[in-house]
Amino acid sequence: MTAQQYETTGPLTTESGAPVADDRNSQTAGPGGPVLVQDQHLLEKLAHFNRERIPERIVHARGAGAYGTFTVTRDVTPYTRAAFLSEVGKETEVFARFSTVAGNLGAADAVRDPRGFALKFYTEEGNYDLVGNNTPVFFIKDAVKFPDFIHTQKRDPYTGSQEADNVFDFWGLSPESTHQVTWLFGDRGIPASYRHMHGFGSHTFQWSNADGEAFWVKYHFKTDQGVKSLTQAEADELAGKDPDSHQRDLRESIERGEFPSWTVYVQVMPVQDAAAYRFNPFDLTKVWPHADYPLHEIGRMELNRNPENIFAEVEQSIFSPHHFVPGIGPSPDKMLQGRLFAYGDAHRYRVGINADHLPVNRPHATEARTHGRDGFLYDGRHGGRKNYEPNSFGGPPQTDRPLWEPVAVSGWTGDTEAPSHAEDDDFVQAGDLYRLMTEEEKGRLIDNLAGAMAGITHDHIAERAIENFRKADPDYGKRLEAAVQALRG
Template sequence: MKNITTTAGEALGSHQDSLTAGVRGPLLMQDYALIEKLAHQNRERIPERTMHAKGSGAHGTLTITHDISRYTKADIFSEVGKETPLFLRFSTVAGERGAADAERDVRGFAIKLYTQEGNWDLVGNNTPIFFVADPYKFPDFAHTQKRDPRTNMRSSTAMWDFWSLTPESLHQITILFSDRGLPISYRHMHGFGSHTYSFINKNNKRTWVKFHFKTQQGIKNMTNEEGNKIIANDRESSQKDLYESIENKDFPKWDFKIQIMSEEQANNHKDNPFDLTKVWSQKEYPLIDVGILELNKNPNNYFNEVEQVSFSPSNVIPGIALSPDKMLQARGFAYPDAQRYRVGTHYEALPINRPICEVNTYHKDGSMSFEDINKKAGIIYEPNSFDGAKEDSQYLEPSYALEGNAARYDRSLENDHFYQARDLFNLMDDSQKNQLFSNIAAAMDGVPSEIIKKQLALFEQISSNYAAGVKMALE
């Protein structure tokens, strides 16, 4: 028989009754087993993510099917047939942990690839763009998606007020309220890295790259009415679909593709190629096949794996780097900082986050400090005269040119926020346009008329038919 113990290993003589002063007496503070049990329960839930709180995840592999080594020296792409283990977390963006899976929302598509050169975290969404391009605006956007502090309810007014004053959001709004804004499951949607990243090849030449994951299951979406029927009976519809498909060995797959842009092309591109509210034309920069992503194993413990998995766009590997994308650069700080607060200082030492390669840092102490983090206790600084880990110049990234004065630039003065949303709108058939109008009108219920007028004026700059369609749906 195994003895039940405290977390320090002390065997307990009783696990049924608290220590009290007499049969009817009060509790005694010296009942440390009780205190430990209650204190642990208080900490069984880590703070939920500010965004992407509701999620599902699975393990899988990325298999390389095409040679792209001319663009990047990353070992993950070094040979056709190479397999890399990964963990993918899907999520809804705005809702809390208790939100329903079938709500209209952007979906997160975050991948942690465990490579021999370190973890590569590709943290994206099911849309190739986002609502804002400057991180200065992101906390404000996030507040519009959360609960009003006075009513403790989601506020359509806050949402549309912000959007009506932020024209760069129009492209993402058009996607969110289109038929693709409500996927039937995580398996039936595309994924995107969204940001522009760097590829660096063995000759230290840089190109810019965007990442795409095209579902092999086909795109399938729902109307608001269909989603509401599902929510009435099942708030975990996407979780159930993903879990059961993998358990039944119907492993979901995505085709992994990239777009490539040279530094010269970027310098002459009509838009800022690092603007997160814009896509690159696939006619100008066609998709290039890379590999296949497959999910083939469910988590053994949801909390340990799906809740504690911690992503950051700053986790890159040699041959992959960041770019001047402002949102990407800010996320490179904000994500690991959020994980240190949410999970703990040494969150990357947890099994779900731990790299499969050797890790050598000079980080010291802090919460969750495992005994093997600082292997050589006496060497906690660098440079040192001992056998401590040292830098290697072969991992330096090539430079790229910067120009201009340090200032807070108003990007709207030279930025067309309307043409890509117009291109998307013109691609829609009549049925898709009517869904768009109806979905927007439903989301505007209760919004003050002056805010609706401002938003209609923005739609008018996309297309008079766009504005007229929404206006008619509102009547």
């Protein structure tokens, strides 16, 4: 039997039957502006996606966590007014959750998959969440494509298995994924443990100082344990022998007093550089070359305390990119803009409307003062206080100062691609990464990719995917084509 074929009888529509004009670009305020809440197709698509499975996370279901401390090591007050970054030596409690992306709650840890790198800083100005990965880039650049991407990584609705056809069909039709796929199938695609991998904020964020001057920044967390990775053969063996390998390693290292740590850096771009930079600096599929914007050390993160209860503290922990503090804010990155909605919505659905009241999620260095009341698992913390603003009964007032600085926008609303820059190409950085590799590293990359593509059953899907790698570098594509042909016969 084969999957049922459907005859196209009309256009793609919304859940209410309205035709969809553009399913690949979300609506923005002008070509480079932030995503608009009026884009109901985007919101409907993300909201539906967040509710497809219960109760585990749709993505990042398989994870481990630990508490620790972030310590400022360099003065960054010229760039941000965030209180937890205000002076050298200042310490802030953190909670970290590491995870795989595609696996279910009971999946193995040692698999070829990006790793989530989610951090909660319990600052005196409220919780700041930084929700990134162990790679500096991602597969797509617009959140409207995220549900489709994850559907290709999950089980096929007909076969019930992950299908190479789906994976490489989507990647081949989404050439912006070429850079991340090269990362994923290279030597660092399977970390040996959570302690032995770097972390990245991945997105571009805004920092602003006390004078209102704004900067664009990217975060880098460099492991002090050194990068260690597994070959495909080592991972296959480990996943079979110990599915909990990464979780066990993190917990036992902390129990032994061998506290893992990361040195934290940022890249800083003056706001005025963005418009004329050689490629779109808000494109999640691109890195900023260090030659253009070097790393600046800002601090050190150490994990030194294990959770007492995995369900209460790891599974019920929530992280959302919209949890900002004064001096830090978003950028027009279209993937980030979509995540600002999607993560909070997922947690309200999965954990509940009062998820922020749970001990692992509520502020530890200050108190949340809101007018949000009632709902599932509400603990009555507000007593009889008034629940509206403004009020004459001592209710918490607004500050009249935004957390971040405004961003100028212009142009017509609509489904738009990001503005084009001189080097906005889906293949340049993937090719650069390939050419940085040694011959041995290239060989392993080709073997890993060819092994994954061997299960493709349609020639045109394999040929289209290979063509993207050929555009990144002719040698890359030529070697991959030969390897795939050898395995597929």
